[in-house]
Amino acid sequence: DTAVSQTPKYLVTQMGNDKSIKCEQNLGHDTMYWYKQDSKKFLKIMFSYNNKELIINETVPNRFSPKSPDKAHLNLHINSLELGDSAVYFCASSQVLGTGSETQYFGPGTRLLVL
């Protein structure tokens, strides 16, 4: 009964490859997010989708492309992987209430290592 799940949990790949990370939530939330935790342990938002519509798009290289086939899924595709893409990527979801007090629930993370 995992609330927010991500696959794969670990991903080791070569520079220049293209890879995807999948995220699914069964909480019935309408908003999903991708965060990146870099080597300094900062968690920073990358993207957010509300009902399959992109609402937050931070300054992220366009090699990163999120895709939301439905409101329970948000996948992250990364083209031409670079060494600096090595990080832990967390998916999260929330129900937007319009009150500015939504709680986000996180997945377990995907540890990406680019060699």
Place this chain on the structure above:
Amino acid sequence: DQQVKQNSPSLSVQEGRISILNCDYTNSMFDYFLWYKKYPAEGPTFLISISSIKDKNEDGRFTVFLNKSAKHLSLHIVPSQPGDSAVYFCAAMGTSGSRLTFGEGTQLTVNP
């Protein structure tokens, strides 16, 4: 420009004592604050939150205090237990949207 700061990278306390984790923010548009706990190789787990209309929120052993004038919040854990050992992240949200801004985290170690 780090808008949410946790100045203590680590904190060590004895079991049964109080743990106090601190967080400062600079953006006056933040009006909702959350604390997350994170174990190694897991995602952040929501712990407790507070809205800017309150100055205190309590949930069992966990209490969050908000001082808006000082732009400071703190998380009190009492009594501390060894299972509380984790990294604690402070996060803030503004009225404009769902974006969470995180601090850099504080590693709490509770010694038996």
